[in-house]
Amino acid sequence: MLNGNWIDKKTGANTFEDREYFLQLVEDLRVRGQERPGVVLENGGVMGGNRRLAALITLFGEQSEPKFQRFEGFIVPGNMDAVDRWRLEMSAQIGATRLTRDYKAVNRLAKIKQGVELLEAKAGSTEDAAIKGVAVDWGTKPENIRTELLTYSAMLQWLEFTGYPGELWRADKLTEIFTEIPGIFDAARKIGMPLADQSRLKRIVFSLISNKAADYRLLRAIRNAIGSGKKGVNGTPTAINLLLSAAPNVDALTTPPTHETEDAAEELADRFRADVESKKAQRTPLVLAQTAETNLESLGNLILKLQIPADKKTAIIQSIQNCSKLAAEALSRLKG
Structure with missing residues (x-):
C-alpha cells in the first residue's frame, strides 16, 4: 500500500500519488541507509516510520544486504497512555526532516480531532482545555484548532450525507473547500x-x-x-x-x-x-452614493476640529465644489 501501487478496485481508493515519493525514499535509503529511527510499539506495530519500513523491505528484497534487513526504532513502553502516544507521534511528525512526508490534510485533521478527544477524556478536562492542549502540542493558536475541528466535522457530514461514512480519502483533496x-x-x-x-x-x-x-x-x-x-x-x-x-x-x-x-x-x-x-x-x-455621503459628513466633522492651513483650504474648497457639481450632474441623470 505504501509503495504507491495499491488500489481498491471496488471504491477506487488508491495510493498512486505516493509512488514518486516512495521511489525517492527508496533511493535515499539505498545511498544513506536509515538515518532516522522509527517509533515501534511493544507488540511490534510501527507507530512512526511505516514508509521507511516499507522502503527497507523493498531494498532487502532487491539486494538482500544486511543493512536493509533491520528497521531501527524506539520501542514505546507498554505502560504509556494514549495521550502520551499521541504526543509522541505528533512530535515525530512535527519534527519531520528530509523525505519524511507530512500528513495529508485530511489525516492531519483526523489527528487533531483524535488529540482533542484523548485530552478531553482525561479526568477533569473540558473540550476547551483539550483544544488549548492540542494547540500547544501542535504549535498553533486554539482558534486555529477550533477552525480545523469545524472543517473536519463538515467533511464527516458530507461523507455521511453522500453515503460514504468514514471514507476520509474521498475528501483528501477537498480541504480548502471544506474550510x-x-x-x-x-x-x-x-x-x-x-x-x-x-x-x-x-x-x-x-x-x-x-x-x-x-x-x-x-x-x-x-x-x-x-x-x-x-x-x-x-x-x-x-x-x-x-x-x-x-x-x-x-x-x-x-x-x-x-x-x-x-x-x-x-x-x-x-x-x-x-x-x-x-x-x-x-x-x-446606492453603495457609491452612500459612501460619498459618509465621506462628506466625515469631512464636515474634521473641518470643525482641525486647524487647516490656508493653502490646504483652497484645495479642499475646490474639491468640494467639484463634488457639488458632480452631485448635481448625477441627480440630473437619475431624475431623467
Whole structure:
C-alpha cells in the first residue's frame, strides 16, 4: 500500500500519488541507509516510520544486504497512555526532516480531532482545555484548532450525507473547500434561516461538492449571499433561493454523480454567480452614493476640529465644489 501501487478496485481508493515519493525514499535509503529511527510499539506495530519500513523491505528484497534487513526504532513502553502516544507521534511528525512526508490534510485533521478527544477524556478536562492542549502540542493558536475541528466535522457530514461514512480519502483533496462550509452554516443560523431551509442549504452545498461544481470561491460567494445579521444585510436572497429550490432529497445525495448531474450542478453554479453579479451591479450606485455621503459628513466633522492651513483650504474648497457639481450632474441623470 505504501509503495504507491495499491488500489481498491471496488471504491477506487488508491495510493498512486505516493509512488514518486516512495521511489525517492527508496533511493535515499539505498545511498544513506536509515538515518532516522522509527517509533515501534511493544507488540511490534510501527507507530512512526511505516514508509521507511516499507522502503527497507523493498531494498532487502532487491539486494538482500544486511543493512536493509533491520528497521531501527524506539520501542514505546507498554505502560504509556494514549495521550502520551499521541504526543509522541505528533512530535515525530512535527519534527519531520528530509523525505519524511507530512500528513495529508485530511489525516492531519483526523489527528487533531483524535488529540482533542484523548485530552478531553482525561479526568477533569473540558473540550476547551483539550483544544488549548492540542494547540500547544501542535504549535498553533486554539482558534486555529477550533477552525480545523469545524472543517473536519463538515467533511464527516458530507461523507455521511453522500453515503460514504468514514471514507476520509474521498475528501483528501477537498480541504480548502471544506474550510468554507462552517461559515456558510453559521451565517444561515445567524440570519434566522428556517431549519427546513438550512437543511436544504446543506444538501445543495454537499451536492455541488459531490458533482465537482464547487470550489472555495463559490462557497465563499454563497456565504456572502446569505448576508449578515438577523436580516441578512447585504445578502442576495434571490441567489440563495435559487440554490434552495434545487436542493436534492437525502436519497439523491447518495446516488453517485453522473455526467448529467455534474452538468446540471455546473449550470446551477453559473446561474447563482450570474444572479449575485447582477444584484451586485444593481447595488453599486446606492453603495457609491452612500459612501460619498459618509465621506462628506466625515469631512464636515474634521473641518470643525482641525486647524487647516490656508493653502490646504483652497484645495479642499475646490474639491468640494467639484463634488457639488458632480452631485448635481448625477441627480440630473437619475431624475431623467
